[in-house]
Amino acid sequence: MTGTDFIDKSRDKWNRIYRKSSENEPRPSSVLTDYRYLVPSQGRALDIACGLGGNTLYLASSGLMTTAIDLSDEGIDKLKQKATAKNLEVNAIVADVSNAYFASNEQYHQAFDVISVSNYLDRQLFTIFPDLLRPGGLLFYQTFVQDKSDVENGPSNPAFLLEANELLALTQPLVCRVFYDLGTVGDTGHGLRNQSCIIAQKGG
Ligand SMILES: C[S@@+](CC[C@H](N)C(=O)[O-])C[C@H]1O[C@@H](n2cnc3c(N)ncnc32)[C@H](O)[C@@H]1O
Numbered sequence: 001m002t003g004t005d006f007i008d009k010s011r012d013k014w015n016r017i018y019r020k021s022s023e024n025e026p027r028p029s030s031v032l033t034d035y036r037y038l039v040p041s042q043g044r045a046l047d048i049a050c051g052l053g054g055n056t057l058y059l060a061s062s063g064l065m066t067t068a069i070d071l072s073d074e075g076i077d078k079l080k081q082k083a084t085a086k087n088l089e090v091n092a093i094v095a096d097v098s099n100a101y102f103a104s105n106e107q108y109h110q111a112f113d114v115i116s117v118s119n120y121l122d123r124q125l126f127t128i129f130p131d132l133l134r135p136g137g138l139l140f141y142q143t144f145v146q147d148k149s150d151v152e153n154g155p156s157n158p159a160f161l162l163e164a165n166e167l168l169a170l171t172q173p174l175v176c177r178v179f180y181d182l183g184t185v186g187d188t189g190h191g192l193r194n195q196s197c198i199i200a201q202k203g204g
């Protein structure tokens with residue numbers, strides 16, 4: 001399958017999911033809400049692979065001028081409707097996020113105080129985050145791990161699952177402010193399982 005075929009298939013899949021979705025209140029990721037006191041109340045935010053925009057709407061309602069990008073035009077349409085209904089200004093864009101996309105758009109360079117990514121893993125993107133963040137800016141990343149307590153939760157393809165401690169390595173040279181990855185240690189009925197989270201800051 002070529003890269004374009006893969007992107008087309010992925011767009012079709014997510015469009016089908018969002019067409020059927022009756023989710024009225026897409027939820028923000030817990031790394032944002034649990035650490036809401038680290039989210040600035042002004043500046044610019046970027047939500048990558050935003051889907052229906054749980055993170056986007058949360059960031060915009062926190063006072064940030066928020067750009068949201070996703071491959072799925074149907075997801076982006078629903079997000080725009082939701083933002084309008086909530087009287088929130090959101091810059092919602094249909095695009096295939098990749099390093100080439102960001103590198104070719106000068107307006108993204110050192111532009112963001114916050115970047116959020118949840119339930120999506122593209123390891124290549126980590127090399128561009130330091131360039132997209134303003135000095136002092138924060139990356140909030142939360143996605144699925146290989147060491148899941150519930151194997152049905154999240155993707156099964158290991159390419160889309162983090163290894164133990166992988167977020168710590170991927171986010172270098174950003175400074176880690178918060179990191180957790182509980183794996184299957186202890187009582188798996190407690191704590192955030194199946195996913196790992198990081199909040200990492202650009203120095204300066
Ligand atoms: C599991 S959903 C996560 C949505 C949202 N971040 C959330 O946590 O609810 C994955 C999203 O990634 C988007 N996606 C997949 N590949 C993409 C790409 N190459 N560029 C932009 N978005 C992509 C899909 O369209 C889908 O909305």
